[in-house]
Amino acid sequence: MSLKPDNLIAPEVHHCSKCGACLHVCPVYLQKMEEGVSPRAKVQLTRHYAEKNLVTSSHLNSLVNHCLMCGNCTAACPSGVQHQSLFMRMRSYMATDHGEGWHLKALYHFLSHEQQLRLVSRFARLGRNHMLEQVPREFKIGKIPAKRLPKFNKQPFREQAVEKIAPEIQSRGTILYFTGCGTNYLYEQVGHALCHILKIMGFQVEIPRSQVCCGLPMFIHGNMEKAAANIKTNIKLFNRKDIVAVVTDCATCGSALHKEYGIVLEELGLATGEAEELGSKVRDIGEFILANFSLLEPHMDPCATRQKVTYHMPCHLRNGQGVTTEIEALLKRLPHVDYTRAADYDHCCGGGGTFFYDHPETSHQIVSRKIKNAIATGADTWITGCPGCSINLSGNLQESDNITVEHILLLIEQGLNKQG
Amino acid sequence: MNTLIKKEFNSIVGDSRFRDRLEDLLSYSYDAFTVESVPDLVLLPVSTAEISAILKVASEHQIPVTARGAGSSICGAPVPVNGGIVLSMTMMNRILETNTPDRYCIVQPGVINGDLQAELAKSAFFYPPDPGSMAFSTIGGNLAQNAGGPRCLKYGVTSDYVLGMEVVLASGDVIRFGSRNVKDVTGYRLSGLFCGSEGTLGVVTEITLKVVPLPEAYRTVLAVFNDLDDSAATVSDIIGAGILPAALELLDKVLINTVEDANNIGLPREAEGLLLIEVDGSEEQVEKELALIVEKVLSNNAVDIQQARTAEERDNLWQARRSLYPSMARLKPNCIVEDATVPTSKVPEMIRGIRAIIDKYKLLCGIAAHAGDGNMHPLIACDLRDHDEMERVEKAIEEIFELAMANNGTLSGEHGIGIAKRKYLSMAIDKPTLKFMHTLKQAVDPHGILNPGKAI
Ligand SMILES: Cc1cc2nc3c(=O)[nH]c(=O)nc-3n(C[C@H](O)[C@H](O)[C@H](O)COP(=O)(O)OP(=O)(O)OC[C@H]3O[C@@H](n4cnc5c(N)ncnc54)[C@H](O)[C@@H]3O)c2cc1C
């Protein structure tokens, strides 16, 4: 089960008409304003590689990897080029030819052996609190100061939560909760809020214990085989007939489960039927709550403290799951929210998995503009629905910025009736 | 190019905007046309002074220099066929001034047309030229190609909006002409010369454009015809009645069906032609014009008619037109769009003629037209790797040009000549005229370093 070399000489590269429609939507291109990092060039360079006009090199590697995998290019492409599959393949070739960065290797390793990640999270938690005084204050990962990164959960969320949470009233059916690594290791409060909210809406929540990382961090960096094992495990656990939906609180996991599992399996020449079945059941939690808002509305406290809110739309929500207007619509229906749209609310945050680490300058320039515009709305809470975006947005704020990045679930929870 | 000369260029822009590695050079070897050619060097200047210095050195060593905007040209205009330097204008992308009370704006050439529109919309103004590529093509590229779009029937093309320019000549000298005045007859009107010159006469570094207030209201009509002559008669009746629509777009049967296959929006598959008509202006005026248009459409045997009064309805009607290129482009790996242009009354004859040529060469082609100005857009879906097919495409295109010329037409309405149509130039321009153009070029660029091999 591996990529056939001639897979690369794929229809996609020849389907690109070089029209340029993908340039002005690419966050990386807009920052750099040079063709080499544009989606069009990435496709064309891949074609040159396939046609043997070009061999892999560290420069080619850096151009093709100068990418947030946000999917804006695919959404804009009139010719239907599937950039994501193409870039995954190209990255996989370059990884083979060129080796991966140590941090990517570490990442795959941990994400595909969650056992170890659990251990590491414990040590990191210990170490962090212990060693913090010794870490120079200006120590940075990419451009993000270590002190602005979220703390690890004391215990992974899935170990804290019970596996089946019964609804408050008679059941409206079962929801499977895909917790994602962000909630499981970093943002436990988000996971608890999700269970709490679905419970009062009348759903039974199940959190399959043996679920694993969605695999997206592996396959977007070209490590398809490691990803495939995770994909199969998750499909087995979540593709159930007796459920209302599979929900995610992470836009990136959501897009993997909703759309990309099928693509990866197809790349590897495996059957995609089950992946598609699962995909059709996957809902972003915000989208799901909006669709069932009447079940939540009676539990909202009309007198809850009002908050000024703005929103960052994760690319993986729009391009990966087709969730476009829903989250803003939901925010507007929350009684305790005064919503103001930021000028570039739907632009990429520049985080892009490990992009903020691999290309700190570009990433920082992209995120700085977003921060300026979010603050300009006068909001004190900046909502988003993806742990990756949260880390990047929040990590790049200055101490003096009076705005806090928060998951929409926490905002909803703050507006509930106190007894509810 | 030897390293010493490269060093001279490097000292002008510095390492951060100097590219000579193969990966980067390949990224500047193409536009949206088929022919590609790799430059020796790519420079990304940020000021007129840098461009002037670059051209001085290039002139001294007689190195070709090709300016490049977004690289969305579909005739090979920014492809550096003789190698040399590609001068990427993308970093010169600031809007320097918008002055709507005086009805002008000043921009750097790398500004994206769509970004300028968004900026102007804030003061309820717009810049009319609207090429299909407006969301990603640059004003500099629009100017060099004298770009146009649907709105140009009513509002005119790029050259109708250029008030003034700053240009760096091949020698490195900087010239400025025109002014901020909508009326200005001081000296030769050089802007007309530079519009459509495809970067062969100078590098444009600043542009002053005329802007106009956004219309208050729109009305849009989609009309279905079973006979192309009826659609043409409708077009001339509308214009004859004194109405100048902001769009008059025609789709032929193949396109209707291709769009319908891809999008399922309920277009009538049996229809021969579909006409999208839009008027803009004051509420009162567009209502009046709408009534008249409906009357003309019905009296010319339209079999169906849909009207849009709200923004949402308007958007729905435009969907067919908007999805025409994507729908064709997805049929096969490549899609070639030609743009021969004929007097309005010849449109039905052109469509039938093009269809016959396409059938003869067994090609897959949908035909659209800006019907109000006779600008034909046959979209030929093909596969560049299929040599036999490409030979047939080549022959068909040549015959389409012959057909256009026989109908008092011209080679290109908006896409330009580039390298794609150069060999057909003699069909449209006689010898003395072409010689005059070469004399002009020779006078301003004696060594022929500016975008050699293009336009004339
Ligand atoms: C999908 C699609 C739809 C299109 N629709 C239309 C349409 O409706 N109407 C239309 O007219 N065209 C259309 N085009 C063609 C193309 O977009 C236009 O010709 C556009 O004006 C090119 O702009 P650009 O910035 O991409 O320029 P480029 O393609 O980069 O360059 C075009 C020419 O301009 C020259 N140039 C660029 N900048 C400068 C400068 N600063 N100084 C001197 N010379 C310069 C280049 O040397 C080259 O000769 C379309 C293209 C595509 C891909």
Ligand code: SF4
């Ligand atoms: S996925 Fe996003 S960052 Fe990557 S090339 Fe496409 S638009 Fe650019």
Ligand code: SF4
């Ligand atoms: S939008 Fe699609 S066809 Fe156009 S250049 Fe980008 S990848 Fe190629």
